[in-house]
Amino acid sequence: MKPKAPTREQLEQYALRGLGYADDHVMESFNMKNVSDWLGISYSYFYHIFAEIMGEPYWQYVKRHRLELAAGLLRHSGYNIGEISDLSGYATMAAFTKAFTNHFGRSPRYFRKIEELPNEKRTLELTAMITAVYAQQGSTISDFFSFDRAEHVILPDAVMYYTLISYGQDPIAQLVMKMSYHEQRFRKMLDTLDLPQGKIITGTLDAVPVTDYEKLSMYAGVSLPAKDLQAHLQFGAQFPHLIHKRLNGGNYLRLQVPMDFVTAGVPMYDFINRCCRQGIYKMSGNHFFISLTGPNLCEIYIPYMKQLL
Structure with a gap:
């Protein structure tokens, strides 16, 4: 046959x-x-x-x-x-x-000396649009995206099990259409295996704003501490179709923001870029991500070099 x-x-x-x-x-x-x-x-x-x-x-x-x-x-x-x-x-x-x-x-x-990259213009324009919406509601983006609100935390090395939501497509549109489904799916996985230590996270594999917007590979996944071997055995056996990636632990800035991950994504980049360009801190890698912690609530994690703070 x-x-x-x-x-x-x-x-x-x-x-x-x-x-x-x-x-x-x-x-x-x-x-x-x-x-x-x-x-x-x-x-x-x-x-x-x-x-x-x-x-x-x-x-x-x-x-x-x-x-x-x-x-x-x-x-x-x-x-x-x-x-x-x-x-x-x-x-x-x-x-x-x-x-x-x-x-x-x-x-x-x-x-390294270029003041503004070509792809930044689109990001900054989207930031201005979101800022205007919040201004109409009597709030400002700076209320949430302020370095003074960021906590310094130490994360362990982790492994992320993920699926790609966009590749060669409009990444934000794909996130909006598909993320709710993937979030529910990953929460069910964590509940089924009783893994409360897992974080549901989203981000991009690429470098913002260097990679062309249309080529960004956006992901949704679950992050588990690398040392939790039993959890990895369970997750890998139950869900072998998922891609996995190592996430470096160490010093991170955590910023809690009362908005959904899509709304937070663009001003998050503006916050990162502004702080880095002003020398407030420098990143230790490109792997910043957003953790989905509840309805209209998320946490942003940015890897940074502590000695420069």
Whole structure:
């Protein structure tokens, strides 16, 4: 009997898991054969699946993703260029500088000095629109997005189990349409396995505002402390279809805001960018995220370098 051809959904899962592998191993050396072997499919099959689903060859995505994350670190972190080269998976700073300059048309040193990136204009315009809505309600964004309101917390290393909501589509529209479903699904998972320590979180795998808006990969997922091995055994066994990603622990700023995650997302970036550019703090990575804690209530977590506060 001839085996059934894989469905479109199954092909998408191969592509998305490959994308997740690239993000989780961004600092490490790997090749497409490593990924296809990990997926249990042939090299050529994976090559064609990824290009068809994602609209670009896999290794082109890997290179772009690494360089965009590096650009985000140049924008908001306190790392020097050599450290950012290492964090982006380049063997030498010379190789990183050449690749970065070819991709962005600017050297890393010059890029760091740019006052406003092209993609920031759209983000700032959306921030102004949301600010105007709150002003009509007798409130201001600055009431909530103030550094004085941020708490300093230490998070443990964690693992996130997630699904991608948008890839090559309008990310905010996709979040609005799909997040309620995914939030309910993840809450049911946590309740079923009795894992109250899990956080339901959302964010992007990419670097805001470096990555083009239409290419942002937005996710919804569950974060569990890495040391809780029993929880990971349970979660991995029950939900093997989910992609997973390591989340670095350490120093974070936590900002509680009385609004839904969609409304909070845009002014969150403005808050991060403003504080970093003013030297109030520097980020230790691009992996900021939003935790959904209740109706019209969320917590923003921003990794920062404590010595710069």
